[in-house]
Amino acid sequence: MGLPADFTRLTGERVTLDPLRPDDIDPLFAMQSDPAVTRYLLYGPRTREQVEEVLARDAPRTRLAAIDDYLQPAIRDEHGAFVGTMYLTMHSIDDRTAEIGWILLPAAQGKGYAAEAARMLLDYCFGPLDLHRVYAELDPRNTASVALCERLGMRHEGHFVEDMFLKGEWTDTARYAILEREWRREHPAPIA
Known part of the structure; x- marks a missing residue:
């Protein structure tokens, strides 16, 4: 299929990925306003008004066709x-x-x-979207995300020391990536 692509829903054994909805406001606010959750993100705790703006902006984003197009599906x-x-x-x-x-x-x-949601999204990337490479950038102090990247088979490609001044301190950035052929070695495409 490739691009452009319209995202609707991905369903796994325990997890579903689908577009954000207006009734997601309360748990989305709980998540994005929590200092522990936002500790290693590019933004700090958000107000309810800010989260309402994020929801209004991100919920309709379901089409991938150009650079900087994005999806922000809910994990259910x-x-x-x-x-x-x-x-x-x-x-x-x-x-x-x-x-x-x-x-x-x-x-x-x-x-x-x-882990299940990321696997489903990587299958979508390397299947219907026909992508070649997917990467994750994160604060290497976020050990849970580092461990998830490694469980997904992503390779540690770089560690950028104090490359960002964020929330009053210099922070590092780690980059992990995986290629379609590497993903398919461990997760063969379904037979059509």
């Missing part, structure tokens, strides 16, 4: 409850490269939801 558990968000941003169309990331509510952490 086996009961349909909001437990977090994924994101996917197109970095290069010509090079078929995108960035991936995840954020979870504290109560949902450590239960495998991010």
Whole structure:
């Protein structure tokens, strides 16, 4: 299929990824206003008004066609409850490269939801989207995200020392990546 692509929904064993909805405001606010959740993100705790603006901006984003197009789908558990968000941003169309990331509510952490959601999104990237490369950039102090990158088979490609002044301190950035052929070695495409 490739690009352009319209995202609707991905369903796994316990997790569903689908677009944000207006009724996600309360758990989205709980997540994005929590200092522990935002500790290693590019933004600090957000006000409810800021989260309402984010929801209004991100909920309709379902089409990937150009550089900087992105998806911010909700991660929903086996009961349909909001437990977090994924994101996917197109970095290069010509090079078929995108960035991936995840954020979870504290109560949902450590239960495998991010891993399942990330696997589903990587399958989508290397299947229908026909991408070549997907990477994640993160604060290396976020050991849970580092461990998830490693479990996904992503390679540690770089560690940029004090490359960003954020929240009153110099912070490092780590980059992890995986190529389509590497992903397919461990996750063969389904037979059509």
